[in-house]
Amino acid sequence: MLFMSPRNHPPPPLSEPVRRIEAGPWAIELLPGCAYATRYVATQSAIGFAFDSQRGLHAIGSDRVLPFEALPNGLAFVPAGCDVLSESPRGGEYLRMVRTDGMALPAKHAFNNRIDPQAITLALRMRSALLRATAEDDWEAWALGLAERVKDHKRFSAHSQGSITAGRMRLLDEFIDAGLDGPLGVKEMAGLLGLSEGYFMRAFKQATGKSPHSYLIDRRLAKARALMRDSTARLTDIAHICGFNSQAHMTTLFKQRLGVSPAQLRGYSRP
Known part of the structure; x- marks a missing residue:
């Protein structure tokens, strides 16, 4: 931003x-x-x-x-x-x-x-x-x-993106968002950019400050939060759409990353 x-x-x-x-x-x-x-x-x-x-x-x-x-x-x-x-x-x-x-x-x-x-x-x-x-x-x-x-x-030196340019990040975001309900991983992300897994992991961490796996979890959580704004969506359905193993798995990651459960966040967000 x-x-x-x-x-x-x-x-x-x-x-x-x-x-x-x-x-x-x-x-x-x-x-x-x-x-x-x-x-x-x-x-x-x-x-x-x-x-x-x-x-x-x-x-x-x-x-x-x-x-x-x-x-x-x-x-x-x-x-x-x-x-x-x-x-x-x-x-x-x-x-x-x-x-x-x-x-x-x-x-x-x-x-x-x-x-x-x-x-x-x-x-x-x-x-x-x-x-x-x-x-x-x-x-x-x-x-x-x-x-x-x-x-x-x-x-800090002037920010150097290395191999993970803003354009490549856009491709990754689009790829991740389109496949969140599937078995996405570092291998698929690296393959999209034509990079080896090891090189991709190092370059991604340098460019964003996080590992690809951690970023993938962030995207799943962001998608879940967006879906939760629709009060008709069940948490079990949201968990499935966003690629979590279960609602319990999603809840655990919400608490670890955001400090609140999905149900709590939904309650806080309602007028």
Whole structure:
């Protein structure tokens, strides 16, 4: 995804809600994956984290609107005063964090698509807590930790995708989404790109910060969450459609990855 931005499109009727929390000087929100279009001048510096692949158009600090294809698990930063235009027909889930007390954040220049293992760990932890709708977590420490990753971004070289380019990631996403109800695995994913399994696994981890197997689980969970927005779909049917061995298997992975069961998440998402 490009940078965190207030999505000033009303979400579609079946979208999950925006989840927000304030902790000390921090305002933190989890934006659901949905179509959006926004244009604004940032009044505050902000940190963002993209959980999903995303494609669309953007212009960041520029009047040139360009297409973008972003990889998942990317850390991003936009400074105060930066012009932002962004739109996507299917935006990915996104964590956005701003400091509300006027204190400057450590970075000065806009960036995105930074793959940082510590940022990934923190963002996943924060998402899980937001989905659980609890304020009894160490939010300020997590926010400070994520801000430190922004400060340290210069020690990362310019992001090199290697063999897993944004275009190849798009092919993988389409391939995975079309075959979630079947026996997908690393062999099939590597074969799609004409790469050996070993090379593919290393290149994928370098590009996204996660193993192909872990990413495949993420896609299954994302699909299940999308289907759960339809209150008529039974959890047993959703588990089958998304390639889980059983509803119990799906529930276990929901709790491990998201901190909530499917039934709990469905309840939290209802108006």
